[in-house]
Amino acid sequence: MPTPAAVPTRAVDADQRERTWSIAEVAAEFGVTHRTVRHYEELGLITPERRGTTRIYHRRDRTRLGLILRGKRLGFPLEEIRTIIDLYDAPRGRRSQLEYVLGQIDERRADLEQRRRDLDAALAELTEFERRCRADLDLLG
Amino acid sequence: MPTPAAVPTRAVDADQRERTWSIAEVAAEFGVTHRTVRHYEELGLITPERRGTTRIYHRRDRTRLGLILRGKRLGFPLEEIRTIIDLYDAPRGRRSQLEYVLGQIDERRADLEQRRRDLDAALAELTEFERRCRADLDLLG
DNA sequence: GTTGACGTTGACGTCAACGTAAAGCAATAC
DNA sequence: GTATTGCTTTACGTTGACGTCAACGTCAAC
Structure with a gap:
């Protein structure tokens, strides 16, 4: 203290x-x-x-x-961003409100996880593409 | 075969x-x-x-x-997407072209990795927020 | 042989996310 | 004092990513 x-x-x-x-x-x-x-x-x-x-x-x-x-x-579009940050500030006093917020959190999480899958796939492809390019470069001496 | x-x-x-x-x-x-x-x-x-x-x-x-x-x-904006997928189809015959492509790949990777950091941070905050909400819910019996 | 179903090319509309003046107030700088 | 700096509002412009007709071709089905 x-x-x-x-x-x-x-x-x-x-x-x-x-x-x-x-x-x-x-x-x-x-x-x-x-x-x-x-x-x-x-x-x-x-x-x-x-x-x-x-x-x-x-x-x-x-x-x-x-x-x-x-x-x-x-x-994310600004309107969606607004709902998200409003969520963080939403009143959570009543049980119904908390349950609503928890539901919203699940939706957000699903969205973010989809994005992560897309992101990881894109990175994997990029890495594979780089490998092929480097192989091509090696062939050129 | x-x-x-x-x-x-x-x-x-x-x-x-x-x-x-x-x-x-x-x-x-x-x-x-x-x-x-x-x-x-x-x-x-x-x-x-x-x-x-x-x-x-x-x-x-x-x-x-x-x-x-x-x-x-x-x-990503469509114009940027175009440069990316064009990259995958770009001719890679000459060394200079391959080196250019590899440079572009590095830029793309840096961008994607920044996004992943943002994404992970957002997911971490969401998880922490969910934890607090569940704690609040427990307090309500 | 005409009626859909599906295709085409313009061309204008719309919405989001700002950019860009225009015009004005308010305090400090000289 | 006035000139610059920093902030304000109002309002129209722009760009990206399509939506939404209009007006027309084409081909199989009835």
Whole structure:
């Protein structure tokens, strides 16, 4: 348990908890444009705080942005990504809700595992193709 | 080595080599519309034979269609898919060409391996999330 | 000989995921 | 002060990946 003497740790915690970012900062950090970030907000994928009219991004928003971009790298459409990350934040108080969430998890898992099969097949073919190319290269001396 | 006595095998080979398909057949088989198949042709991803004006699909076209759709499931854009499957058919006679192809293979592999990392991370998070949900469910009796 | 079933070529429509001005506010920099 | 920098909204443009007619050819079946 942290005591008042554990000052360094608590200071770092406080920093990480309370630090916020501007739209330019998060955009640069994740290698996207501010337009992209705002687009995700329009679709309800992130909901940054507003100070007046200016957007303020917290750690939670950066976490979500990371999930969004990973989902994109995996080829998911943004609408589907939204349902996924909403799932992580869904209320899970009642049994019916938990069971619904668990069902959704199963669907997601099946999807991801199909993708992994495709991915492994593609990698295997690529490896075999490389082997043949190297064999051809050897034949050329 | 096949002898003239190996009739059954040779008959099957001949069937498989010479059987062709209509656009409706390939579309149905791969679960896409004829419009989609023609779209891929417009982009140069497949080039079926023409008998008069009618398209005739060979095994080679079906193989390509399979690669295209797997690429799509993995989230690749069609233009990129085209460069990939063209790579498999590229001439590899000269050393310089082989070295180019091997370089492309490396790029592809790096891309696919990044995707696999993303995929594994997503699956791990999903599993952890499921664990927490089941724990919550246990608490409800 | 006409009716489907299946094929063809345009050509325009649509949806997602942004890009790209245009025009304006708000704070710091000179 | 004003000029630049950074943020904002509004709104139209673009690209990819098809969908969706329209208008027509062709061939077997009835």
